[in-house]
Amino acid sequence: MEKYIENIILGAGFAGLGAAHAFTEKGLKCTIIEKDNTFGGLCGNFVIDGFRFDRFVHVSFSKIDEVNKLFWESCGGDKGMIKHIPNPYNIYKKRWIKHPVQNNLYPLTEEEKKLVIDDFLSRPKMTEENKPENYEQWLRLQYGNYFAEHFSMVYTRKYWMKNACELRTEWTGARFYQPSVEEVIEGSKTSETPVTYYAKEQFYPKEGGFKTFVKKIAEESDIIYNSCVIAINPDNKTIIVHSDKCTINYKYKRLISSLPLPELLRMLDNVPDYVIDATNKLEATSGYHISIALKTQNIPPYMWWYVYDEDILSARVYSPSIKSPNNTPKGCSSLQMEVYCKEGKYSESELLDGTVGKLIELDIIKEEDILFTHVGFEKYGNIIFTKSIFEDRKVVRDYLSSVGIETIGRFGEWDYLWSDQSLASGLSIKIL
Ligand SMILES: Cc1cc2nc3c(=O)[nH]c(=O)nc-3n(C[C@H](O)[C@H](O)[C@H](O)COP(=O)(O)OP(=O)(O)OC[C@H]3O[C@@H](n4cnc5c(N)ncnc54)[C@H](O)[C@@H]3O)c2cc1C
Numbered sequence: 346m347e348k349y350i351e352n353i354i355l356g357a358g359f360a361g362l363g364a365a366h367a368f369t370e371k372g373l374k375c376t377i378i379e380k381d382n383t384f385g386g387l388c389g390n391f392v393i394d395g396f397r398f399d400r401f402v403h404v405s406f407s408k409i410d411e412v413n414k415l416f417w418e419s420c421g422g423d424k425g426m427i428k429h430i431p432n433p434y435n436i437y438k439k440r441w442i443k444h445p446v447q448n449n450l451y452p453l454t455e456e457e458k459k460l461v462i463d464d465f466l467s468r469p470k471m472t473e474e475n476k477p478e479n480y481e482q483w484l485r486l487q488y489g490n491y492f493a494e495h496f497s498m499v500y501t502r503k504y505w506m507k508n509a510c511e512l513r514t515e516w517t518g519a520r521f522y523q524p525s526v527e528e529v530i531e532g533s534k535t536s537e538t539p540v541t542y543y544a545k546e547q548f549y550p551k552e553g554g555f556k557t558f559v560k561k562i563a564e565e566s567d568i569i570y571n572s573c574v575i576a577i578n579p580d581n582k583t584i585i586v587h588s589d590k591c592t593i594n595y596k597y598k599r600l601i602s603s604l605p606l607p608e609l610l611r612m613l614d615n616v617p618d619y620v621i622d623a624t625n626k627l628e629a630t631s632g633y634h635i636s637i638a639l640k641t642q643n644i645p646p647y648m649w650w651y652v653y654d655e656d657i658l659s660a661r662v663y664s665p666s667i668k669s670p671n672n673t674p675k676g677c678s679s680l681q682m683e684v685y686c687k688e689g690k691y692s693e694s695e696l697l698d699g700t701v702g703k704l705i706e707l708d709i710i711k712e713e714d715i716l717f718t719h720v721g722f723e724k725y726g727n728i729i730f731t732k733s734i735f736e737d738r739k740v741v742r743d744y745l746s747s748v749g750i751e752t753i754g755r756f757g758e759w760d761y762l763w764s765d766q767s768l769a770s771g772l773s774i775k776i777l
Pocket of ligand 1: 355356357358359360361378379380381384385386387388401402403404405406572573574575603604605608683725726727753754755756757762763764765767
């Protein structure tokens with residue numbers, strides 16, 4: 346079967362929906378092809394027995410006015426949104442430490458505080474001549490050797506699946522707090538320190554999970570669900586799409602894709618070797634979310650916390666029920682733990698023992714409160730800032746552009762984009 350659609354967008358995540366909205370605003374038609382049965386992509390969610398879990402943590406702290414307006418309208422205004430003041434915590438050597446650890450050292454032993462502070466005070470200065478060449482050097486210059494080695498570099502292995510020396514530094518931006526000497530010393534003497542997290546407010550929809558932020562756009566868009574693109578022929582401007590019922594060839598005039606670049610390249614024939622080489626060098630984290638439904642509200646009061654201890658598999662834990670009480674049935678609560686690794690690295694029981702089991706061991710949750718657990722996997726999480734990322738993604742995107750395929754979103758731009766930036770990436774397509 347063959348059909349013609351003038352403007353086709355691949356993927357109904359935030360980026361694809363942004364592009365669809367750009368067409369709609371100009372009174373033009375477009376169609377999104379989406380493999381799943383719903384919109385939202387990585388910002389989507391799943392519901393089991395009345396418990397709603399996002400696919401990883403997801404809260405909004407956007408500074409983009411146009412996006413905030415769209416999010417706000419989609420939630421039905423202020424009454425449809427919950428405002429949170431961030432106050433994350435950390436677990437290190439089984440102790441709770443306020444975030445960020447470097448200026449909240451109070452719960453550490455006196456000996457360890459001294460090691461952190463001495464190295465912080467004696468760290469070399471970052472100058473034009475002494476610029477870090479990789480993330481490990483950056484960490485050592487920012488925080489001193491002891492902190493870098495015992496905290497940040499350990500966390501890097503858990504979150505980025507890489508050693509810090511293998512990463513570039515451009516992505517760090519404002520994500521890391523860089524405390525003064527006074528703040529570090531003050532934070533080692535008292536727990537009464539100000540919150541210094543980079544986002545001052547975070548928002549989350551009251552109902553329907555994070556993806557409610559784009560529900561309105563999805564409702565006004567033409568989306569063909571349960572339809573997986575399997576091949577693209579840019580010469581005759583055709584895509585082949587598989588659904589349960591049939592295979593359809595769609596002819597297009599314009600094709601915009603939010604699919605991960607490596608997936609997209611696999612759909613094309615006759616790709617030059619140098620482009621395939623560049624594609625093979627693009628790396629992204631992948632990972633499991635381990636969701637826990639609890640019949641009580643007996644969980645820590647923090648919306649999320651980081652885990653430095655390596656015997657606990659998860660890098661981060663967060664609570665969907667703290668994001669919105671509507672994410673669970675009344676009187677219940679929930680947690681989700683994030684474990685970054687390749688698919689199949691751990692068996693399901695290893696994953697559960699190394700996450701849920703550890704929370705029980707630490708007395709953070711009670712085994713008898715657990716109603717069920719669920720293990721899910723995401724093949725694409727964060728883009729990894731490998732040494733040659735900028736050259737590689739340029740080669741791939743330039744090639745796609747030369748065959749008439751536009752790429753948007755976190756995995757189309759191949760960049761560390763938050764959901765608002767992914768939406769904005771779609772909104773910014775040129776309407777010809
Ligand atoms: C661990 C983690 C935590 C995050 N936390 C936050 C946060 O707190 N706040 C925030 O703002 N952002 C957060 N993000 C970032 C956010 O998830 C992304 O910016 C956003 O989801 C990217 O949207 P996208 O549309 O570019 O990609 P995607 O959401 O991946 O959309 C791509 C779409 O394409 C579809 N698709 C794929 N292959 C095919 C195919 N062959 N045929 C048809 N359809 C296909 C997919 O199903 C999907 O719907 C987080 C990301 C991660 C990994």
